[in-house]
Amino acid sequence: MKIRRVVALAGALLALAVSATGGAATGGAARPDASALTVAQLREALLAHTMPPTGLHAGRLVASANAAPTVTPTPCGKPTGVLCTEVVVPLDRSGIVPGTVSLHVEVVPAGGVPRGVMFLIAGGPGQGSAHVFGLGSDSALSLDRFLFPGYTLVAYDDRGTGASGLLDCPQLQIANTADSEQSAAAACAAALGPQRDFYSTAQHAEDLDAVRQALGFDKIALYGVSYGTKLAMAYALAHPDHVERLLLDSVVQPDLADSFGTNVLSTLPATLAAFCSDGGCRAATGNFPGDVAALANKLAASPLQGTVAEPNGRTKTIRVDGLELLSIILDADLNPGLAAELPAVIKAARVGNTQPLLRLADLHDGANQDTSVDLSFALYATTVCRDGPFPWTADTPIADRPALEQAALAALPAGSFGPFGSWAARFGNADFCLAWPSPAGGAALGAGPLPNVPVLAVSGGFDMRTPTAGAREVISRFPQGRLLVVPGIGHSTVNADFSGCAAQAVHSWMTGGTVPAQCARPKALVVPVPALPAPGSARPGHPATPGKTLAIATKTVREAEAAWLMTGGVSGSTAPVAGIFGGRLVATSGRSFKLVGYSVARGVAVTGTIRITQAGSPLQFQGVVTVAGAGASNGVLGLRAGLLRGTLGGTVFH
Numbered sequence: 001m002k003i004r005r006v007v008a009l010a011g012a013l014l015a016l017a018v019s020a021t022g023g024a025a026t027g028g029a030a031r032p033d034a035s036a037l038t039v040a041q042l043r044e045a046l047l048a049h050t051m052p053p054t055g056l057h058a059g060r061l062v063a064s065a066n067a068a069p070t071v072t073p074t075p076c077g078k079p080t081g082v083l084c085t086e087v088v089v090p091l092d093r094s095g096i097v098p099g100t101v102s103l104h105v106e107v108v109p110a111g112g113v114p115r116g117v118m119f120l121i122a123g124g125p126g127q128g129s130a131h132v133f134g135l136g137s138d139s140a141l142s143l144d145r146f147l148f149p150g151y152t153l154v155a156y157d158d159r160g161t162g163a164s165g166l167l168d169c170p171q172l173q174i175a176n177t178a179d180s181e182q183s184a185a186a187a188c189a190a191a192l193g194p195q196r197d198f199y200s201t202a203q204h205a206e207d208l209d210a211v212r213q214a215l216g217f218d219k220i221a222l223y224g225v226s227y228g229t230k231l232a233m234a235y236a237l238a239h240p241d242h243v244e245r246l247l248l249d250s251v252v253q254p255d256l257a258d259s260f261g262t263n264v265l266s267t268l269p270a271t272l273a274a275f276c277s278d279g280g281c282r283a284a285t286g287n288f289p290g291d292v293a294a295l296a297n298k299l300a301a302s303p304l305q306g307t308v309a310e311p312n313g314r315t316k317t318i319r320v321d322g323l324e325l326l327s328i329i330l331d332a333d334l335n336p337g338l339a340a341e342l343p344a345v346i347k348a349a350r351v352g353n354t355q356p357l358l359r360l361a362d363l364h365d366g367a368n369q370d371t372s373v374d375l376s377f378a379l380y381a382t383t384v385c386r387d388g389p390f391p392w393t394a395d396t397p398i399a400d401r402p403a404l405e406q407a408a409l410a411a412l413p414a415g416s417f418g419p420f421g422s423w424a425a426r427f428g429n430a431d432f433c434l435a436w437p438s439p440a441g442g443a444a445l446g447a448g449p450l451p452n453v454p455v456l457a458v459s460g461g462f463d464m465r466t467p468t469a470g471a472r473e474v475i476s477r478f479p480q481g482r483l484l485v486v487p488g489i490g491h492s493t494v495n496a497d498f499s500g501c502a503a504q505a506v507h508s509w510m511t512g513g514t515v516p517a518q519c520a521r522p523k524a525l526v527v528p529v530p531a532l533p534a535p536g537s538a539r540p541g542h543p544a545t546p547g548k549t550l551a552i553a554t555k556t557v558r559e560a561e562a563a564w565l566m567t568g569g570v571s572g573s574t575a576p577v578a579g580i581f582g583g584r585l586v587a588t589s590g591r592s593f594k595l596v597g598y599s600v601a602r603g604v605a606v607t608g609t610i611r612i613t614q615a616g617s618p619l620q621f622q623g624v625v626t627v628a629g630a631g632a633s634n635g636v637l638g639l640r641a642g643l644l645r646g647t648l649g650g651t652v653f654h
Contacts, residue, residue, distance in 0.1 A: 069216025073107045078136030083107045087214040089159070089207050092198050099195065104163035105156040105211055106130045108141060115150030116244055117217045119208065122155075123226030123250075123492070125201070125383040126376040128162020129155040147494070147506045151221065156211050158204050158231075160379035167192065167199075167378035175377075176365050178323050178426045185381045186435035192378065199382035200443035201254075205234040212242060219244040225492055226250045226466060229457075233474070238446025245454040246478075247506065250463055250491050251471035254445060259390050260409070261428035264330070266418040267467040269293065272329075275462050275488065276343070278521065283530035284344035291346045292329055293419035296322045300423040304349075306358045311576035311584045318358045318365075322423055325357075328364045333464045333490030336525045337566025338364070341559070344529040353535050356600070359580050363567060385433035388441025395438050405430055454480045456509045458494055458502055461487035461521070482509070487521035498522060498617055523617045527642070529559045532580075533601035546633040546651035549604065553627045553637060554644050556598060556606045560585055561621055564593045583607075591615075595625065603631020610639060 076084030084106050091099035110116075122132040133155045134140040144153055157164035169188035175181040189196050208231070212220055221244045224232035229248040236243050237254075256263060269289035275281070281288045300322025307315045332339040341360060349357040372378065388394070391408030392401050409425055417424045425431065433440055455478040459471040468485055475481035484505050486497045494502045501519035509515045533552050537544065544552060559580075564570070567577050569587030577585040583597030583605055592611035599605045608625030623639045633649025645653050 069214065071105075071214045073105065073215070076106070080108070080136050080138060080141050082135045083109070085214075087156070087211050089210045091159075091195060093203075093206065097194050097198065101159040101165045101207075103156050103159065103207060103211060104128070104130055105154065105215070106135050107215070108135050108144075108153040110150050110152045111145065113150055114152065116152070116219070116221055117215075118144075118148045118151040118153055118221045118223055119212075120144070120153060120155040121208075121222060121224040121228035121231050123228050124161070124375055124380055125158070125204075125227045125231075126161060126378075126380040127374070128157030128164060128166075129228070130157045131162040131373065143503070147503060148221075148223070148510055149507070151510075154211070154215065154220075156208075158379070159207055160199050160382060161376050162373060166372060167376050167382065168372040169378040169381070170372075172377045172381060173372055174369060176324075176368065177321075178431060181432055182434060185385065185432055186437075188378050188381055189385075189437050192382065196382050196437075197386060197439060199379060200386040201231055201234045201383060202238070202443050202445055204231050204383070205238045205446065208235050209239050209242070218242065221245045221247070223247040224249065225494075227252055229466075229474075230254045233450075234445045236446075236450055237448045240449060240451035243451045243453055246456075247509075248455065248457045248471070248474065249494050250466045251457050251459060251474050252466055253470045253474055256470070257389050259388065259428050259430035260412070260416075260425040262412070262416045263467060263470065264465060265326075265420055265424050265427065266416060267469060268329070268464055269418055271462060271464050271467065275339070278488070280524060280528045281343040284528060285347040285531075288343050288346070289419075291343075291350050292325075295346055295350055296325045296329075296424075297419075297421055298322075299325055300421060304354055304357065306354060308355070308358045308362045309578045309582055310362075311578045316362060318362050320357060320361045322420070323426055324361060326420075326424065326427055328361060330464050331364065331368075333460065333462050334492070334496075335566055336490075336496075337562045337564070339462070339490070340524060340526045340528045340562035341566060344532050344559070348532045351534075353532065355535070356532055356580050359578065363563075363577065367567065381433070381436070384429045385436040385440050386443045388429075388433075388443065390430050390433065390441040392441065394440060394442030396440070397438070398435055401434055401440075405434065450477055452479055454482075454509075456482050456484065456506065456515060458484045458486070458506070460489035460491060460493040460496060461485055462490040463493065465491055482515050482517075484515055484517065484519070486519045488524070489522070498525060525617055525619055526561050526565055527558065527618055529562050530555055532559070533604075535602065537601055541630060543631055543633055543649070544604070546635075546648040546653075549627060549633040549635075549648050550637070550644060550653055552601050552604045552632070553606055553625070553648075556600045556604065557610065557621075557625065557639060557644065559600050560593070560595055560598055560606070560610070561619075565619075569593050579605075599629070601631070603629045605629045605632075 071085045073083035073085040087103045087105055088100050091101055120129055120133045122129040135155055159165055160167040172184040172188045175184040219242055222232040230252040232246055233254040272289040276288045285291055299320055303319055303321035305319045307317050310316055332342055345356040345360050392404045409422055457471045457475045459468040471483055475483045486493050486502050489497045494506060499522035505515045563577055563585055570590055572590050574587050579598040581599040581602045583599050585593055585595055585598055587593045594609045595606050597605040597607055605628055606625050608623055610621050610623035612619050613622040614620035626636050628634045635648035637644040637646035
């Protein structure tokens with residue numbers, strides 16, 4: 001399966017959580033009333049505590065005295081006053097294959113006294129940085145101005161992404177199994193033709209330098225996220241004299257000789273154990289890493305297949321194998337709601353209740369159907385399949401590669417995949433690129449040496465796709481390197497850290513202040529879901545007692561809170577979500593959702609509206625729900641301070 005190194009869409013989560021800190025992370029100002037603010041305004045409120053307003057009209061686009069800009073960015077109609085331009089680069093810098101690519105570039109001049117130039121580099125590969133960083137958004141720009149005070153901000157879409165000659169292979173966008181991804185990648189390569197060979201990371205680095213030169217800057221700072229850290233490092237190796245500083249968030253080792261994902265899989269159990277080290281998983285399982293390993297190996301040998309209910313009342317057949325399970329696990333480092341679901345769902349599947357896992361797999365696959373503008377998997381393929389490294393040389397015929405791949409697998413030391421079998425090797429890019437036409441792999445990065453400049457690496461303790469060990473190794477290459485670890489937080493750490501500690505540390509580093517080695521672990525946005533009811537805990541014709549019904553209703557509401565967060569309700573998604581055993585959840589705003597016959601146990605359905613009454617960590621929910629069904633003691637309950645209280649079957653719960 002493709003390891004998606006992307007930027008998390010965590011801005012709304014950050015805003016909701018930090019608004020309840022009372023500004024403690026950023027100056028101690030009074031907390032705004034969450035119920036009176038939109039999600040975007042919450043984020044702005046955080047930043048307003050520490051950053052005076054700056055007007056774009058007063059800003060200046062300052063170029064080095066020794067540089068001659070060849071393009072002039074002009075206003076492009078965005079509400080924040082962003083300036084736009086195009087930089088045209090050759091498709092093939094050798095000139096053998098004709099053609100050019102027009103790179104879409106967005107610039108925000110520095111407010112106040114200019115301090116430098118910061119290039120913002122998104123992940124993937126496949127995300128356009130101008131598209132992802134959204135400098136035309138007030139809230140996004142406010143955050144970036146806080147992080148990088150006095151810096152001109154530059155974001156451009158890499159070749160093949162966003163508005164820069166977007167590559168789009170529709171079948172590859174929707175492929176979600178190892179077999180379908182491999183075949184769709186090969187078909188995509190055939191459709192793209194000879195141009196596919198000119199999208200390596202080294203080519204992206206030369207495009208970045210072309211943008212720098214066109215804008216007339218001599219030295220630039222680079223902020224890379226996920227794959228963007230690899231591109232930032234590639235640029236530093238190719239053009240060290242033009243680098244002022246590097247901020248690396250969720251670090252990809254640029255020269256890692258691992259085509260099977262062993263660095264991810266071997267560290268996964270320890271990362272999962274650390275996630276549970278605060279006791280949050282205890283209500284669901286005593287051994288989350290062990291449950292994951294046992295279930296993944298079991299599903300690799302005998303995949304699970306079953307039907308799930310859809311919100312429209314229809315059913316759908318879902319298949320889950322070991323690779324699909326690992327993909328779901330990995331994506332939890334981008335999604336706090338998914339992380340809250342997993343311990344209970346995995347444990348339930350281990351003891352025979354597989355319906356929660358089937359429903360979760362259905363939601364996961366639906367959420368991963370990105371548009372090519374958001375994340376071009378054609379560009380992902382052209383880059384990772386040209387970069388390598390693979391267990392074959394770049395010109396090896398396709399027919400000869402499987403034997404070389406198997407020989408490399410056989411030569412791996414025991415335990416390379418951690419607790420997972422060798423089947424997990426398909427998780428890496430070698431399998432994905434097995435049928436990619438030559439040249440496949442072998443695109444070297446710049447010769448270096450790396451510049452001796454200030455470098456800050458930020459790593460989340462719950463980041464499974466770019467483990468902290470990789471960040472630690474990369475930062476050791478820089479004499480002025482610093483590493484900040486944020487326990488309990490996943491991928492794209494600066495955005496995902498809803499405590500604000502990482503953002504404050506970056507601000508401090510940019511302004512010459514101190515940076516801690518580690519942030520305090522923030523509490524989870526939603527408490528992990530407790531052990532889900534066994535299938536037979538409530539049956540039609542055999543109503544559960546009032547006490548057992550209360551326990552089931554409590555678990556239903558807790559699971560619904562996580563499902564709402566997982567499926568993007570906090571970001572404004574209104575797509576209905578089916579319950580595990582029927583009913584549906586519908587987000588009614590970025591702070592509330594409605595349950596309609598929502599069920600996590602057969603025979604017990606919950607209906608009502610729940611809303612956030614206090615943003616922060618954890619989120620505080622309140623509402624009134626009706627509990628009904630042939631397996632329940634019926635009644636009405638009120639939710640407050642995490643507790644359900646009311647009357648069920650004539651019994652009053654205070």
